Amino acid sequence: MRLHELPRGGRAVITAIYELSAEDVIARRLMELGFVPGEPVRLLATGPLSAEPLLVQVGSTRFALRIAEASRIEVAMEGESG
Amino acid sequence: MTTLRVALVGNPNCGKTALFNQLTGSRQKVANYAGVTVERKEGHLTTAAHHDVLVVDLPGAYSLAATSPDEAVTRDVILGRRADEPSPDLLVCVADATNLRLHLRFVLELLALGRPMVLALNMVDEAQRRGIHIDRAALQLALGIPVVETVAVRRGGAMALIKQLDLAVPPPQSHIATQDIHAQVRTLLQQTVSMPRVTDRRDEVIDRIVLHPVWGLVLLAAVLFLMFQAVFSWAAPLMDAIEATLQASGQALRHVLPEGALRSLLVDGVIAGAGSVLVFLPQIIILFLFILVLEQSGYLPRAAFLLDRIMMTAGLTGRSFIPLLSSFACAIPGVMATRTIQNPRDRLVTIMIAPLMTCSARLPVYALLIGAFIPQRSVLGLFNLQGLVLFMLYLAGILSALLVAAVLKKLRHDTSEHALLLELPSYRLPNVRDLALGLWERATIFLHRVGGIILSLTILLWFLSSYPAPPAGFSGAAIDYSMAGRIGHLLQVVFAPIGFNWQISIALIPGLAAREVAVSSLATVYAISGSDTAAAEQLVPILASQWSLATGLSLLAWYVFAPQCLSTLAVIRRETNSWRSTALCAGYLFALAYVASLVTYQVARVLW
Numbered sequence: 001m002r003l004h005e006l007p008r009g010g011r012a013v014i015t016a017i018y019e020l021s022a023e024d025v026i027a028r029r030l031m032e033l034g035f036v037p038g039e040p041v042r043l044l045a046t047g048p049l050s051a052e053p054l055l056v057q058v059g060s061t062r063f064a065l066r067i068a069e070a071s072r073i074e075v076a077m078e079g080e081s082g
Numbered sequence: 083m084t085t086l087r088v089a090l091v092g093n094p095n096c097g098k099t100a101l102f103n104q105l106t107g108s109r110q111k112v113a114n115y116a117g118v119t120v121e122r123k124e125g126h127l128t129t130a131a132h133h134d135v136l137v138v139d140l141p142g143a144y145s146l147a148a149t150s151p152d153e154a155v156t157r158d159v160i161l162g163r164r165a166d167e168p169s170p171d172l173l174v175c176v177a178d179a180t181n182l183r184l185h186l187r188f189v190l191e192l193l194a195l196g197r198p199m200v201l202a203l204n205m206v207d208e209a210q211r212r213g214i215h216i217d218r219a220a221l222q223l224a225l226g227i228p229v230v231e232t233v234a235v236r237r238g239g240a241m242a243l244i245k246q247l248d249l250a251v252p253p254p255q256s257h258i259a260t261q262d263i264h265a266q267v268r269t270l271l272q273q274t275v276s277m278p279r280v281t282d283r284r285d286e287v288i289d290r291i292v293l294h295p296v297w298g299l300v301l302l303a304a305v306l307f308l309m310f311q312a313v314f315s316w317a318a319p320l321m322d323a324i325e326a327t328l329q330a331s332g333q334a335l336r337h338v339l340p341e342g343a344l345r346s347l348l349v350d351g352v353i354a355g356a357g358s359v360l361v362f363l364p365q366i367i368i369l370f371l372f373i374l375v376l377e378q379s380g381y382l383p384r385a386a387f388l389l390d391r392i393m394m395t396a397g398l399t400g401r402s403f404i405p406l407l408s409s410f411a412c413a414i415p416g417v418m419a420t421r422t423i424q425n426p427r428d429r430l431v432t433i434m435i436a437p438l439m440t441c442s443a444r445l446p447v448y449a450l451l452i453g454a455f456i457p458q459r460s461v462l463g464l465f466n467l468q469g470l471v472l473f474m475l476y477l478a479g480i481l482s483a484l485l486v487a488a489v490l491k492k493l494r495h496d497t498s499e500h501a502l503l504l505e506l507p508s509y510r511l512p513n514v515r516d517l518a519l520g521l522w523e524r525a526t527i528f529l530h531r532v533g534g535i536i537l538s539l540t541i542l543l544w545f546l547s548s549y550p551a552p553p554a555g556f557s558g559a560a561i562d563y564s565m566a567g568r569i570g571h572l573l574q575v576v577f578a579p580i581g582f583n584w585q586i587s588i589a590l591i592p593g594l595a596a597r598e599v600a601v602s603s604l605a606t607v608y609a610i611s612g613s614d615t616a617a618a619e620q621l622v623p624i625l626a627s628q629w630s631l632a633t634g635l636s637l638l639a640w641y642v643f644a645p646q647c648l649s650t651l652a653v654i655r656r657e658t659n660s661w662r663s664t665a666l667c668a669g670y671l672f673a674l675a676y677v678a679s680l681v682t683y684q685v686a687r688v689l690w
């Protein structure tokens with residue numbers, strides 16, 4: 001599943017980052033911010049008016065992401081395989 | 083002796099500028115969000131061994147692969163790509179000791195450059211509070227560079243770093259392999275850092291309330307509301323005191339000086355004119371008190387989070403939020419702060435709408451007109467009507483900015499992606515000393531403006547309003563014969579449909595250089611044309627009695643939009659590097675201002 005599909009408060013581990021184009025600056029930046037396979041993430045909150053933006057914890061940092069960014073991140077919930 | 087060139091580099095918000103200020107005794111802006119510094123700044127330091135060190139503060143960057151103009155500045159300085167500047171002799175890489183998982187990645191990326199480098203573990207006070215232990219010796223060994231601990235916000239907190247600057251630093255032995263950088267960070271963390279919890283419990287608890295879908299919005303509204311109420315109610319006693327003092331000095335001068343040009347210059351020009359702006363000092367201070375507390379606490383990025391959806395609807399990136407917010411102080415730093423926006427088109431749109439945010443120079447104009455035309459009444463027994471109207475004026479600016487952004491988005495058929503990727507920092511208690519210094523600085527800036535440009539322009543206007551003196555036997559008011567009177571009457575042809583009289587028309591011109599001058603110009607013009615009584619020094623009752631409500635409201639509407647600030651236009655020109663964009667911006671703002679005033683005036687005239 002993708003990061004934005006996690007339930008609020010859900011924990012997961014990143015399994016892949018998708019690059020949507022050859023030079024996907026956003027995907028690259030996500031990785032530089034620590035969104036890399038094997039890293040645990042948590043969806044802490046979502047925006048008040050809709051499902052966007054997402055408040056995501058990775059490492060010791062909290063980032064606000066929009067769905068477009070979060071959908072580049074493939075995650076596996078704990079206890080789930082693959 | 084040669085000067086050592088040192089550059090401070092690191093992730094955003096790790097305390098580089100705080101460290102820079104500590105090292106060089108400068109007073110650059112420090113605040114608790116990513117992207118405060120957007121330009122390169124330099125300062126000097128003399129070490130214990132009398133070495134001269136040139137310290138360069140740089141914008142924060144997550145990586146050398148820059149994605150925004152501010153990061154590009156950092157990259158170019160580090161890599162020595164700027165024609166006017168050799169690459170630094172030593173990199174002082176600053177890292178937040180409480181967030182090494184993120185910050186060490188950039189450290190390793192920089193290390194791979196093979197340049198002399200020192201790692202400053204900053205915020206060790208915070209790390210201690212959270213029970214984070216870092217084995218400095220082991221980290222030093224693993225990285226192959228000196229590692230020092232600093233607390234940039236504490237006096238003497240940079241001693242270890244200053245000592246280190248006296249020691250020669252060899253380029254690092256590059257035994258860090260080129261394998262996966264994230265794997266290396268994990269290994270380093272395992273070997274050298276112990277953390278009881280990866281996050282701060284305090285932050286989590288606060289965020290649960292602040293970012294709550296309901297309470298978060300309630301809190302945001304309450305904060306903004308309190309701010310506008312405070313600007314009016316807290317400031318009132320101080321403003322009255324300043325006003326009384328000014329009036330007393332005006333009276334005193336009247337008694338001492340003989341009737342004539344000098345007396346008029348001092349009383350009508352200096353005291354009534356520039357003094358009328360001085361009165362607003364308490365309001366400016368209170369506004370900035372709120373802005374500074376919000377900036378220091380770490381709340382701003384949270385507000386950006388809460389309002390992101392609205393920004394998105396208008397086709398803006400959430401990144402635009404902080405530049406727009408900075409524009410409430412002044413559009414100039416706001417326009418500069420757009421350098422943190424990655425997408426060039428998003429950046430341009432943000433620059434275009436930044437002048438619609440109500441800057442602090444507009445506050446005196448708003449406050450004057452509100453004081454004259456809006457009764458001091460409480461609404462629902464809770465709100466002060468004047469504060470409410472001020473809030474609505476700010477809101478009008480914000481809503482039209484969103485509207486303009488949405489229109490621009492439609493016009494350019496924008497379907498591109500607007501990334502957010504915003505880091506939410508740890509909360510910090512604003513430091514009282516920093517707040518006091520910040521307010522002091524603001525007060526000084528304001529007083530310099532009053533004593534400098536505002537005073538000069540007001541005096542200039544006094545001359546224009548006093549000369550040429552009418553010939554004997556001139557039947558009308560003397561000021562009608564003066565230069566200013568004539569220009570004002572000419573301009574009035576253009577402004578009559580929106581309800582501006584000739585006094586307003588003439589005051590708008592010097593107002594181009596500094597918006598507050600509109601207030602002092604009105605004060606001077608009315609003081610000169612007024613009778614020689616004490617009442618002439620009180621602008622508010624004059625306006626209330628001589629202008630119609632429709633005119634007052636129309637001028638308020640004008641000030642929501644009018645691009646009456648040449649310095650802002652100059653910065654827009656510099657940052658966009660385009661006369662076309664600048665002209666477009668000024669043009670659309672004038673058009674909006676005229677239409678808004680026209681509608682306001684005509685509607686108000688019918689209604690009241």
Ligand SMILES: Nc1nc2c(ncn2[C@@H]2O[C@H](COP(=O)(O)OP(=O)(O)OP(=O)(O)O)[C@@H](O)[C@H]2O)c(=O)[nH]1
Nearest residue numbers: 095096097098099100113117118119142205233234
């Ligand atoms: N507790 C503590 N706070 C610090 C320390 N150093 C900096 N801060 C705070 O951290 C925040 C960021 O400081 P800045 O100096 O603006 O950070 P910066 O690295 O220049 O940020 P950018 O210019 O955005 O890249 C401010 O709120 C500072 O008060 C420190 O050693 N201890």
Ligand SMILES: [Mg+2]
Nearest residue numbers: 098099118119
């Ligand atoms: Mg800085």
